[in-house]
Amino acid sequence: MNWAARLIGGRFHYGWLTVAVVFLVLLAAAGTRATPSVMMLPLEHQFGWSRATISLAISVNIALYGLMGPFAAAAMQRFGVRPTLLAALGTMALGVALSSLMTHPWQMVLIWGVMVGGSTGVAALSLSATVVTRWFTTRRGLVMGILTASSATGQLVFLPMLAAIAEHHGWRQVVWVVAIAAAIVIPLVAFLLPERPADMKLRPYGEPHDSPINSTVTKQNPLAIAFGTLAMASKTRDFWLLFFSFFICGASTNGYVGTHLIAMCGDYGMTEVQGASLLAAMGIFDLFGTTLSGWLSDRFNSRVLLFWYYGLRGLSLMYLPHAFGIDFFGLPLFAVFYGLDWIATVPPTVRLATDVYGKESAPVVFGWVVAGHQLGAAFAALGAGMLRASLGTYTVASMISGGLCLVAAVIVLRINRPAKVPEPQAA
Structure with missing residues (x-):
């Protein structure tokens, strides 16, 4: 990595190259997470698996995706970003490749739910x-x-291509394309991603x-970091x-629209490629x-x-x-209104978490908040699949998701709200 720093010289801060590498990692992970929605039909x-059965594997995937957040953030503090990320990417690529052999629902739950x-x-x-x-220190919201x-870019790059491959060559070819994409980013992390x-x-x-260069590395156990931060944060409103x-947020995005929109389009006579193109x-x-949204959250x-x-978002749903x-x-x-709003909630939520809990604790606190996001997504993925199986339509699920978003719009106005100090009464 020092050779990369010498190559770019003083032309720009190395942090931007770090952002580029992480962007590609997140791109591959996003494409991997979007794959089950293409494979559903x-x-x-x-x-002959029902949508409720397939939705179970997807809901386990979504729940573990969220629950790993605080422990992943704690492991990055203890062991480093690069080792933690390399282990995860290797497991991801292996799990996706193994899913090409599955023939029973429990195998999909184990591989796509647990491993992936x-x-x-x-x-x-x-x-x-x-x-x-x-x-x-600056431009955090933008970054x-x-x-x-x-x-979103992962969906843009992968979904139409994966849907076309599934339609013409079968879902197993989709699996191999995604596994190769996950494996490609591993050397980029190994050679270009420093810790700090x-x-x-x-x-x-x-x-x-004139500020000192901070190279402090914690030796605390990752479980102690994750649960200690949760104990501290959970005492606050x-x-x-x-x-x-x-x-x-998770229930109305990844859980409902991200999982079921392609299948919903199929209910109205649209092909998988058309549904994926809409996403x-x-x-x-x-x-x-x-x-x-990141630019706005800085201002x-x-x-x-x-x-x-x-x-x-609630009105769109x-x-x-x-x-x-x-x-x-x-x-x-x-597509326009919902798309602009898909995950625009993340930068202001991270900003609020940082303002309330500080720079050091914010990533782990946000990891627990993301766990809530994915639990909501798992709830919606399974719930919408069950509603569709029993009612034959997604209309009720859409209305429930939209109503929950309107509730969230009211809740967020109370976050980090300064307490009112009573004015002294006149004598």
């Missing part, structure tokens, strides 16, 4: 928060927006030149407000929306931003069942 046709879900939970938002707080947008700016004799971007608002279009708009009140994000009945503008209008 082919697995249903080949093995746990490993993608390391290459997730907790990684972004750790890198941002270590490498940047967090860029890294968060990689999830101090390893490159640098200060974080935006840090004053702000943590639970962040947790439950992000629970709703990809939403990914384009989210690439801009989330990056813009405006994060509570107000989150109020608008959740409120508009309530509109979704009606969008299929509008010939030309129906689904494109949904």
Whole structure:
């Protein structure tokens, strides 16, 4: 990595190259997480598995993806970002490749639920928060927006291609493409991702030149870090407000739309490629929306931003069942509004967590908040699949998701709200 630092010289801060490497890692992980939604219909046709059965494996994947967040952040503090990430990427590539051999539902739960879900939970938002707080003092919101947008870009790059491969060559070819993509980023992490700016004799971007270079490494057990931080944060009201608002965020994005939109489009006579293309279009708009959200969170009140994000998302979801009945503008209008808002909630949420709990504790606290996000996603993935299996339609699930978002819009206004100091009464 020192050779890379010498190569770029003083032309720009090495932190930006670190962001580029992490962006590619998150891109591969996002494509891996999106794959089960492409496989849902082919697995249903080949093995006769119901959507509720497939949704169970996806919900386990989503839940472990979230629950790994705080432990991954703690492991990065104790063992380092690079070793933790290399182990996760190797497990991810191996698990995806092994899934080409599965023939029973329990195998999908074990491989896609446990192995892939746990490993993608390391290459997730907790990684972004750790890198941002270590490498940047200024521009944190913008950088967090860029890294968060990689999830949308992963959908943009992978979903239409994977859907086309599944349609013409079968789901096993999809699995091999995703496994190779996960393996490609491993050498980039091994050779280009340092632990901290101090390893490159640098200060974080935006840090004053006269500040000391901090190279402190904790020796505490990762479990102690994760649970100790949870014990501290769980005693505060702000943590639970962040947790439950992000629970709703996960239920209304990864859990519902990310998992079921392609299958929902199939209910209205659309092909898998058309459904995946709709998700990809939403990914384009989210690439801009989330990056813009990061820029805005550096300049405006994060509570107000989150109020608008959740409120508009709720209205978009309530509109979704009606969008299929509008010939030309129906689904494109949904794709624009929902896409701009897909994960725009992340930068302001990270900003609030950092403001409340400080630079050192924020990544682990945010990891627990992400666990709430993914528990919500798991709840929605399984719940929507069960509602579809029993009612034959996704309309009720759409209305429930939209209503929860409106609740979240109210909740977020109470986060990090300064206490009112009573004025002294006049004598």
